[in-house]
Amino acid sequence: MKLAYYPGCSLHSSSVEYDISSRKVCAALGIELVEVKDWICCGSSPAHQCDDLMSVALPAKNLALVRQTDDLKQLCAPCASCYSRLKVTQQRLTDNDLKKDVETVIDMEYPEDIEVLHMLDVVVEKAGTETIKEKVVKSLAGMKVACYYGCLMTRPPKVTGKKQFENPTQMESLVEALGAETVDWNMKTFCCGAAFALTKTDVVLELTRKILADAESSGANAISVGCPLCHANLDGRQTQINSKFKTNFHIPIFYFTELMGLALGIEAKELGILKHLTDAKKFLNERALV
Amino acid sequence: MKVVKQENINLDSSFAQEIAKLSGENVFLCYQCKKCASGCPSRMFMDSTPTELMRYAQLGMVDEAMKQNTIWYCVSCQTCSTRCPQDIDIAHVIDTMRIIGQQKKIQSDNNKLPLFNRLWMTMIKYMGRAYEAGLVASLNLFSGTPTKDMVLGMKMMRKGKLKLWPSFRKPFATMKMFSRAKKLKK
Numbered sequence: 001m002k003l004a005y006y007p008g009c010s011l012h013s014s015s016v017e018y019d020i021s022s023r024k025v026c027a028a029l030g031i032e033l034v035e036v037k038d039w040i041c042c043g044s045s046p047a048h049q050c051d052d053l054m055s056v057a058l059p060a061k062n063l064a065l066v067r068q069t070d071d072l073k074q075l076c077a078p079c080a081s082c083y084s085r086l087k088v089t090q091q092r093l094t095d096n097d098l099k100k101d102v103e104t105v106i107d108m109e110y111p112e113d114i115e116v117l118h119m120l121d122v123v124v125e126k127a128g129t130e131t132i133k134e135k136v137v138k139s140l141a142g143m144k145v146a147c148y149y150g151c152l153m154t155r156p157p158k159v160t161g162k163k164q165f166e167n168p169t170q171m172e173s174l175v176e177a178l179g180a181e182t183v184d185w186n187m188k189t190f191c192c193g194a195a196f197a198l199t200k201t202d203v204v205l206e207l208t209r210k211i212l213a214d215a216e217s218s219g220a221n222a223i224s225v226g227c228p229l230c231h232a233n234l235d236g237r238q239t240q241i242n243s244k245f246k247t248n249f250h251i252p253i254f255y256f257t258e259l260m261g262l263a264l265g266i267e268a269k270e271l272g273i274l275k276h277l278t279d280a281k282k283f284l285n286e287r288a289l290v
Numbered sequence: 291m292k293v294v295k296q297e298n299i300n301l302d303s304s305f306a307q308e309i310a311k312l313s314g315e316n317v318f319l320c321y322q323c324k325k326c327a328s329g330c331p332s333r334m335f336m337d338s339t340p341t342e343l344m345r346y347a348q349l350g351m352v353d354e355a356m357k358q359n360t361i362w363y364c365v366s367c368q369t370c371s372t373r374c375p376q377d378i379d380i381a382h383v384i385d386t387m388r389i390i391g392q393q394k395k396i397q398s399d400n401n402k403l404p405l406f407n408r409l410w411m412t413m414i415k416y417m418g419r420a421y422e423a424g425l426v427a428s429l430n431l432f433s434g435t436p437t438k439d440m441v442l443g444m445k446m447m448r449k450g451k452l453k454l455w456p457s458f459r460k461p462f463a464t465m466k467m468f469s470r471a472k473k474l475k476k
Contacts (some may be wrong), residue, residue, distance in 0.1 A: 009419050009422070010422070012419075012457070013422045013423075013451065014451045038460055038463070040418045041418065045410070046411055048366070049388045049407060050389060050408070051389070051471075052389060053471050054411070054468070054471055057467060058414065061467065105470045107467075151367040155369065155371075155372045156371045156372045157372060165372060191367035191369070193331075193332075193365055194365070195366055198425070198426060198429055199402040199406045200335075201438075201439070202335075203335055203363070207331055275451055
């Protein structure tokens with residue numbers, strides 16, 4: 001299987017381990033990822049709240065660039081925000097007037113037939129959990145994982161086309177196929193405050209605290225995510241949360257691709273897990289996964 | 291709900307019409323069921339609820355809608371848009387109010403979002419991609435908190451998670467896109 005790949009800005013910088021592990025895992029599953037040539041930022045958090053036309057023109061330009069990348073028709077976006085902006089654009093450009101404006105702005109033909117997939121869709125639906133299960137060499141037994149989806153992987157369903165948007169279970173089926181246990185918890189689609197990470201950090205600390213607290217009280221010893229901003233908040237802000245709220249969280253946060261990589265026998269170091277800010281090495285050592 | 295004096299209410303649907311024109315959303319469909327307010331994760335920080343915001347829009351209460359902090363505390367999580375029984379894309383309505391607010395320079399106090407948006411969009415325009423280290427540094431500098439998140443930033447840099455230098459990706463391509471968009475809007 002060959003897919004166009006749109007990493008997005010975060011995966012080239014603050015969540016480089018998501019990029020590394022996605023590529024490694026896809027290679028192991030025989031999925032070829034071709035990075036979209038000269039891709040640009042999708043406009044992520046700022047565009048939709050300050051410039052409506054650019055908020056659809058920027059993703060549209062990337063979709064047009066997919067067409068020029070080996071004439072591929074499926075695009076994989078690991079970042080939940082990029083995924084959402086690309087899907088929103090596809091939905092809004094069914095309006096012909098807006099489409100005409102956007103084509104003027106991007107000075108390219110806008111392709112209507114590109115299928116946009118999140119990385120989780122690619123591994124669960126295209127590769128399949130049964131195939132993944134067969135390739136597991138190191139079971140993740142002993143891990144109790146809270147699968148966290150955040151907002152944009154499932155919402156709004158009109159855009160993502162997801163049938164289970166209040167209580168999704170895709171990631172659970174994947175994590176269980178890797179041999180780990182999953183927990184039933186309340187916050188799997190609750191917002192971490194992502195877009196406010198830099199501007200209203202107080203909001204992020206409060207919302208993230210709620211998520212960590214619920215995961216912990218549900219008996220989870222790790223959280224699995226599929227969005228670079230969720231990871232940055234849950235992983236990077238635990239120290240700040242502990243000092244602000246006098247809590248004592250130390251929950252390792254993994255991208256689901258990292259968990260897959262571990263189960264498929266790839267070393268933690270090669271997957272970039274040592275780059276986490278909340279140390280995961282001790283946790284993996286205790287379970288003989290390093 | 292906050293009590294507003296009758297003489298202060300200016301019933302005028304031009305605000306709702308402006309929102310409809312910019313977003314295609316009809317705020318008059320809202321019948322105040324409060325599903326959006328109940329599910330809003332950011333509610334505790336807001337001056338009024340998303341439900342009240344929809345009512346302000348219906349009644350043309352522009353000041354209540356635009357000068358309170360409510361629209362600037364929306365985290366764009368799409369919970370309200372997902373749950374609205376009248377299928378109003380409330381998050382899109384709020385985005386539209388923010389766009390109007392930024393164009394007319396109406397701001398609630400101590401709000402960094404317009405600056406954040408401007409900086410990021412400028413980066414896309416001239417570099418094609420976001421440059422995270424530069425965004426954090428310039429945002430903190432211009433908003434007068436230069437040392438905010440410094441420890442976190444240093445940790446990230448040590449782990450190789452923040453690139454010191456931006457990557458320029460065919461900058462003329464995005465600059466041209468922005469200028470074509472500007473022409474089109476005129």
